[in-house]
Amino acid sequence: xxxxxxxxxxxxxxxxxxxxxxxxxxxxxxxxxxAAYMLGVNAQPxxxxxxxxxxxxxxxxxxxYLAWVSGMVQGDFGQSYTYRTPVSQMIMDRxxxxxPLALFALxxxxxxxxxxxxxxxxxxxxxxxxxxxxxxxxxxxxxxFWFAMILVLIxxxxxxxxxxxGFPGWDKGLWPGIKALILPAVALALPQAAILSRVMRSSxxxxxxxxxxxxxxxxxxxxxxxxxxxxxxxxxxxVLTIIGLQFSFLLAGGIVIEQVFFLxxxxxxxxxxxxxxxxxxxxxxxMLLVFLVIVVNFAVDIAYAxxxxxxxxxx
Amino acid sequence: xxxxxxLIAGAGLAILFIAGALLSFLWTPYDILTLxxxxxxxxxxxxxxxxxxxxxxxxxxxxxxxxxxxxAVALLAVGIGMGLGVPLGLWAAARRGSxxxxxxxxxxxxxxxxxxLVIAILITAVFGAGAMNAxxxxxxxxxxxxxxxxxxxxxxxxxxxxILAARVSGKSxxxxxxxxxxxxxxxxxxxxxxxxxxxxxxxxxxLSYIGLGAQPPMASWGRMLADAxxxxxxxxxxxxxxxxxxxxxxxxxxxxxDGLRDMLDPRIRVARV
Numbered sequence: 025x026x027x028x029x030x031x032x033x034x035x036x037x038x039x040x041x042x043x044x045x046x047x048x049x050x051x052x053x054x055x056x057x058x059a060a061y062m063l064g065v066n067a068q069p070x071x072x073x074x075x076x077x078x079x080x081x082x083x084x085x086x087x088x089y090l091a092w093v094s095g096m097v098q099g100d101f102g103q104s105y106t107y108r109t110p111v112s113q114m115i116m117d118r119x120x121x122x123x124p125l126a127l128f129a130l131x132x133x134x135x136x137x138x139x140x141x142x143x144x145x146x147x148x149x150x151x152x153x154x155x156x157x158x159x160x161x162x163x164x165x166x167x168x169f170w171f172a173m174i175l176v177l178i179x180x181x182x183x184x185x186x187x188x189x190g191f192p193g194w195d196k197g198l199w200p201g202i203k204a205l206i207l208p209a210v211a212l213a214l215p216q217a218a219i220l221s222r223v224m225r226s227s228x229x230x231x232x233x234x235x236x237x238x239x240x241x242x243x244x245x246x247x248x249x250x251x252x253x254x255x256x257x258x259x260x261x262x263v264l265t266i267i268g269l270q271f272s273f274l275l276a277g278g279i280v281i282e283q284v285f286f287l288x289x290x291x292x293x294x295x296x297x298x299x300x301x302x303x304x305x306x307x308x309x310x311m312l313l314v315f316l317v318i319v320v321n322f323a324v325d326i327a328y329a330x331x332x333x334x335x336x337x338x339x
Numbered sequence: 340x341x342x343x344x345x346l347i348a349g350a351g352l353a354i355l356f357i358a359g360a361l362l363s364f365l366w367t368p369y370d371i372l373t374l375x376x377x378x379x380x381x382x383x384x385x386x387x388x389x390x391x392x393x394x395x396x397x398x399x400x401x402x403x404x405x406x407x408x409x410x411a412v413a414l415l416a417v418g419i420g421m422g423l424g425v426p427l428g429l430w431a432a433a434r435r436g437s438x439x440x441x442x443x444x445x446x447x448x449x450x451x452x453x454x455x456l457v458i459a460i461l462i463t464a465v466f467g468a469g470a471m472n473a474x475x476x477x478x479x480x481x482x483x484x485x486x487x488x489x490x491x492x493x494x495x496x497x498x499x500x501x502i503l504a505a506r507v508s509g510k511s512x513x514x515x516x517x518x519x520x521x522x523x524x525x526x527x528x529x530x531x532x533x534x535x536x537x538x539x540x541x542x543x544x545x546l547s548y549i550g551l552g553a554q555p556p557m558a559s560w561g562r563m564l565a566d567a568x569x570x571x572x573x574x575x576x577x578x579x580x581x582x583x584x585x586x587x588x589x590x591x592x593x594x595x596x597d598g599l600r601d602m603l604d605p606r607i608r609v610a611r612v
Contacts, residue, residue: 042449043449053465294457313457
């Protein structure tokens with residue numbers, strides 16, 4: 025287990041280093057000098073040069089890369105070029121929208137997918153199974169941002185149960201915040217719930233064909249008891265992997281959904297930063313998202329290996 | 340061999356959209372470049388089967404032109420994924436266990452670990468919004484999908500006797516990969532290609548919705564939805580029409596992919612995902 029964790033940890037670090045290099049390189053090709061952009065077309069060359077020095081843009085590329093990475097490791101994401109505030113501050117303000125949204129959507133995904141998948145598997149081939157599978161087929165085909173617009177049309181414009189967008193802030197209390205995230209979370213969760221229900225169903229069906237289920241049935245358990253007591257636990261392995269991957273979809277998918285609902289999250293921060301040529305913000309937010317995704321997947325891998333010794337020797 | 344019903348329905352839907360896209364090169368009911376403000380936001384009628392948008396353009400014509408963009412972007416993105424992923428996978432399988440295999444597979448893991456949408460946004464933002472960059476951004480994430488699938492499938496064939504016979508007769512690993520392995524995994528690639536095609540349609544729609552995909556005057560379903568966002572309460576059809584277009588095409592492609600898999604792979608004839 026220690027060896028497995030160590031090798032996974034090394035590959036985690038390599039992934040993060042390569043990811044930071046890729047992001048830095050891609051952003052470096054971004055056309056336009058941020059300093060010139062900030063000061064406008066009439067700026068004096070020496071003013072631009074002074075600002076470049078202040079922002080650290082006059083350093084060589086490797087030096088800037090190292091400064092960026094070592095800063096991030098210490099929790100310092102640099103200064104925003106346009107707002108002149110620490111990027112870490114801007115991220116902290118917005119992550120409390122994006123992260124709860126992704127987690128909320130993940131909870132909804134699981135709450136929908138588990139019963140649907142288990143129900144379909146237990147009714148294999150029956151009308152219930154066909155119904156659930158048909159619904160999931162539709163669910164994976166629906167673009168989440170379109171579904172979000174339809175939810176707004178029905179629940180915000182016609183029924184007036186929710187506001188059509190915006191976020192009141194957590195300081196206004198827990199409920200107004202949660203209420204503002206309900207429609208976005210439902211929109212995000214639906215396609216992922218459809219995928220997860222299918223994985224849950226097929227994983228359960230695979231398990232139901234195993235010998236240990238036959239043994240459980242032979243010792244007198246009903247089909248349902250065998251499913252709940254023995255098949256479900258074993259079927260969870262592929263399901264948990266998918267849940268880990270889905271977290272990254274939900275976090276990234278949130279960027280688009282935030283646009284639909286005008287939520288002040290990381291997605292909007294990225295868009296604002298891109299249009300303002302605020303490179304350091306773009307770099308840092310993208311790196312943070314990649315970091316979260318890679319670390320979550322790493323945690324899932326380690327969690328399995330702890331639970332299931334077979335996975336430690338594979339590969 | 341019975342043809343699954345889903346395959347027929349799915350292929351029918353896909354062909355309908357592809358035919359519409361092809362037809363748009365020759366003819367559309369109205370010219371989408373002529374605006375007609377007095378006719379704006381009309382609900383579906385005999386003159387405009389799917390209604391008109393906020394600039395008075397015929398929605399059916401827009402959907403046909405948008406199908407062209409969606410299909411072209413998704414198809415080329417699948418082309419990039421297959422064109423690079425399949426050779427990489429074959430190469431990794433031919434040199435299994437080598438450093439090269441390791442490098443290719445770890446590279447794949449790395450691309451997989453990236454949140455694809457975030458990187459697609461980064462790429463299109465840096466290199467400029469447009470259909471070409473959307474194709475590249477979506478295509479890059481198709482490479483590891485095909486590389487992994489190809490390697491896995493190819494490895495199972497490398498252990499077979501007919502490959503051994505080919506090696507004994509002196510064929511090089513490269514020739515064996517192309518002449519014996521590739522034809523055997525083609526089915527699998529077609530099925531995966533269909534699935535990636537449908538994911539590409541969704542990705543293109545999302546990118547153009549946030550303004551990073553195809554740019555005007557190119558019509559695109561994602562852009563139509565972005566335009567519809569503020570109008571949906573006055574004229575719901577402006578959001579419903581492009582939305583249903585995306586759903587039906589993606590649904591069709593998914594049904595087709597599932598149907599093809601069931602038909603081509605006798606091992607999973609039993610009802611499964």
